[in-house]
Amino acid sequence: MEEEIELYLDDAKENMEKAIKHTIAEFAKIRAGRATPAMLDGLAVEYYGSMSPLHQVASIVAPDPRSIVIKPWEKNMVAAITKVLRESNLGLNPIAEADLVRLNIPPLSGERRQELVRKAKGEAEEGKIRVRAARKSANDGLKALQNEGAPEDAVRRAEEKVQAFTDQYIKKIDELLEVKEKDIMTV
Incomplete structure (x- = not known):
């Protein structure tokens, strides 16, 4: 049962990492005043x-x-x-x-910068949704293991780890958004 729990944890972490990579890729597409x-x-x-x-x-x-x-x-x-x-x-x-x-590439107006910040916030929220979906998937799998006879305390510890991963990756997305927002607003 411990191996199966670890598989769910690894899967959750991998999916959350993919959410971060996707968010970074989407941020790269948002113009921030410089040509890229x-x-x-x-x-x-x-x-x-x-x-x-x-x-x-x-x-x-x-x-x-x-x-x-x-x-x-x-x-x-x-x-x-x-x-x-x-x-x-x-x-x-x-x-x-x-x-x-x-x-x-023309310089960005103040209004256009605000619009791009809103777009970046939307992409960040999409990334957070992906992270939460990975958490839900892992927790559902862990519940199923518990129903199959896995020890309740082992499942609870695993759920706490999944929540810690979730908090960590959502914080990382917030940090990425802060950097992107500063980048967009810099004239």
């Missing part, structure tokens, strides 16, 4: 009849804090990349050049 290639994560472009992530068909670099340069591996992809960027909800205006696409 991560802003374009999630964009896909049609490449030989199938949709491919933008980073697989072009190199994406941020040569300075106010611009991003996208250099496709094939020159004929410039038009398709420009179209995808215009249709995305990033609010950026791509400039197509001979063999690359340039994005100038």
Whole structure:
């Protein structure tokens, strides 16, 4: 029974770690005044009849804090990349050049910064929901073990460990949010 309890604990910790990684990835997509290639994560472009992530068909670099340069591996992809960027909800205006696409990142207004902070808070809340879901799943599994005959005190100790993990990972998400919020609000 002890091995099964440990499996539930390991599973809970692993799922909570995935929630943190997901939250970090989502925060990277939120623009914070500086240009970063991560802003374009999630964009896909049609490449030989199938949709491919933008980073697989072009190199994406941020040569300075106010611009991003996208250099496709094939020159004929410039038009398709420009179209995808215009249709995305990033609010950026791509400039197509001979063999690359340039994005100038305008400075953020105070109102836009507040909107991005709200978005970051929403992503943090999603991360916390994922952590709590991992806690619920682990606790449900532990209850099932108790019903199968596992010692009640061993299950209770395991539930306390799961709660400690939950508190630890939610605190980590709050810290990540605080850093991101400061990053967004820095002019």
